[in-house]
Amino acid sequence: MFSLFRKEIIQFFGSITGTMVSVVFLLLTGLFLWVFSGNYNIPDGGYASLNSLFEIAPWIYLFLIPAVTMRMFADEKHSGTMELLLSRPITEFQLIIAKFLAAFVVVLLTLLPTLIYFLSVYELGNPVGCIDTGATWGSYTGLVFLAVIYITIGLFTSSLTDNQVVAFILAVFLCFFWYSGFGFIARLPLPQLFS
Secondary structure (H helix, E strand, C coil): CHHHHHHHHHHHHHCHHHHHHHHHHHHHHHHHHHHCCCCCCHHHHCCCCCHHHHHHHHHHHHHHHHHHHCCCCHHHHHHCCHHHHHHCCCCHHHHHHHHHHHHHHHHHHHHHHHHHHHHHHHHHCCCCCCCCHHHHHHHHHHHHHHHHHHHHHHHHHHHHCCCHHHHHHHHHHHHHHHHHHHHHHHHCCHHHHHC
16 A cells, blocks of 8 residues: 555656646735735734635635646556456545545645745744734645645545546536535525425
8 A cells, every 4th residue: 555655646746737726826825915915915814814825725626636637547547457446455435545544645735835834924923923823724735625625525526537627627626516506505595496
C-alpha cells in the first residue's frame, strides 16, 4: 500500500499538473487576499482576519481537487493497469486508501503554505496578535474536512469512467452540488407547494 501511495505522489509531482495545482491555488489566493482590491483584500478590509481565505478557498478547491483526483482511477482504467493493480497482493480497500491518502497529502501540501497568510495577518494586526486564532484554526479544520469530501467525490467520479475529462467535469458538478446545492434546495418553496 505504501509503494502505491508513494507512486501516486511521485507521479503527481512529476507531472506538470501537480506543480500547477499548487501554484494556481497559492497564486489565486495570494492575489485575491493581498493584491486585487475588493471585498476579499485583507489590508483594505481593516480587520485582522482570514475570513476571505476561507470564503475563496472552497471555490478554488472546487476546480483544483477534481484536477488532482481525475486521473487516479480513470488513468489506470484507460492505460489498462487497473487489472494489474487488482492482481497485486493488496485489497481493494488498501488501493482506495492509498489513492485517497495521496490526494489528501497533495491537498495538504497546497494548503500548508497559506500559513504564511496567518503569520502575516498575525504580525500586521494592531496590536500584534489580535487575530482570532481559535476561529482561524477552526476554519482551517473545516477547510480540510471540505477537501476530504471533495477528494472522495473526485475519486468516486474517477472510478466511474476511463476518461479524465469526464471524471473532472462530473467531479466539479458533484462538488458544486455538495457545496451549494443543498442551500439552493433549502431555499425552494417546496413546503408551500404541498400545503
